[in-house]
Amino acid sequence: MKSKLNIVKIGGNIINDEGALTSFLKDFSALKGYKILVHGGGKKATELASLMGLKPKMINGRRITDAANLDVVTMVYAGLLNKKITAQLQKNNCNAMGLSGVDANCILAHKRTVKDIDYGFAGDVDEVNSEFINVLLQNNVTPVFCAITHDKNGQLLNTNADTIASEIAVAMSKLFNVRLNYIFELKGVLESIEDKNSVIKHINLEKYKQLIKEGVISEGMLPKLHNCFNALEKGVQKVKMGDASLVKNESNLYTTLSL
Numbered sequence: 030m031k032s033k034l035n036i037v038k039i040g041g042n043i044i045n046d047e048g049a050l051t052s053f054l055k056d057f058s059a060l061k062g063y064k065i066l067v068h069g070g071g072k073k074a075t076e077l078a079s080l081m082g083l084k085p086k087m088i089n090g091r092r093i094t095d096a097a098n099l100d101v102v103t104m105v106y107a108g109l110l111n112k113k114i115t116a117q118l119q120k121n122n123c124n125a126m127g128l129s130g131v132d133a134n135c136i137l138a139h140k141r142t143v144k145d146i147d148y149g150f151a152g153d154v155d156e157v158n159s160e161f162i163n164v165l166l167q168n169n170v171t172p173v174f175c176a177i178t179h180d181k182n183g184q185l186l187n188t189n190a191d192t193i194a195s196e197i198a199v200a201m202s203k204l205f206n207v208r209l210n211y212i213f214e215l216k217g218v219l220e221s222i223e224d225k226n227s228v229i230k231h232i233n234l235e236k237y238k239q240l241i242k243e244g245v246i247s248e249g250m251l252p253k254l255h256n257c258f259n260a261l262e263k264g265v266q267k268v269k270m271g272d273a274s275l276v277k278n279e280s281n282l283y284t285t286l287s288l
């Protein structure tokens with residue numbers, strides 16, 4: 030039987046809230062067994078890019094990444110945030126190793142090509158080095174991935190962190206029984222964005238398509254849900270979305286996804 034592997038993704042709102050981040054990292058450190066953390070940080074990158082006089086732009090939850098914005102996101106995701114998070118995990122006795130997709134060729138990607146939209150240096154994932162990640166796990170190291178990948182031609186690429194989590198989960202599901210948890214500031218996918226408790230407890234593919242049609246989900250929720258279903262379709266066993274209490278397994282209000 031395959032061992033259990035928890036893959037947890039945290040997003041920009043939690044990362045920007047010092048108290049919430051500290052408390053989450055403590056709970057994540059206490060999780061037993063094999064685990065991987067994936068972090069975003071879009072909010073921080075937007076703040077810093079704006080301070081530098083750039084005008085950050087998102088389309089359908091993804092950043093238009095020109096060369097100047099690529100420099101900023103690389104500094105913020107692979108530098109500042111990845112190292113801050115790793116340091117806090119180390120403080121909590123979780124033997125974490127901060128990585129980008131470039132390191133040990135962990136995540137190979139290509140420049141995103143979508144009809145009519147030029148996303149610049151945004152990357153879509155081609156391959157995840159599951160063997161290397163497994164070597165880390167077997168040595169009791171917890172990998173901490175940021176949202177930077179590369180194309181093996183020296184080009185760095187900015188990849189949506191929800192996509193990174195989904196693609197790592199898919200690759201690792203050949204070796205492990207993977208549980209993928211998307212943690213953000215809300216309790217789950219909401220029926221109405223005005224009502225923080227209107228959590229939709231279960232979403233299947235049919236319901237997902239209906240929610241898009243009705244405009245219930247938008248912006249950052251679009252890539253998040255797309256990536257949940259990508260993971261399920263390619264063999265990930267369990268996918269959940271919710272707030273930080275999910276990692277403690279104490280919450281009964283969250284969204285589960287199924288095909």
Ligand SMILES: Nc1ncnc2c1ncn2[C@@H]1O[C@H](COP(=O)(O)OP(=O)(O)O)[C@@H](O)[C@H]1O
Binds near residue numbers: 246
């Ligand atoms: N139906 C919905 N339920 C919950 N959040 C939604 C919904 N539709 C859009 N959103 C937006 O999606 C955001 C989460 O996506 P995002 O900001 O990318 O998360 P992350 O913190 O993981 O980066 C929420 O903060 C909310 O503004």
Ligand SMILES: CC(=O)N[C@@H](CCC(=O)OP(=O)(O)O)C(=O)O
Binds near residue numbers: 042092094189190191
């Ligand atoms: C291409 C693309 O959109 N990349 C994302 C990567 C960071 C991310 O996904 O951060 P959150 O999880 O905090 O949203 C971005 O630059 O915003």
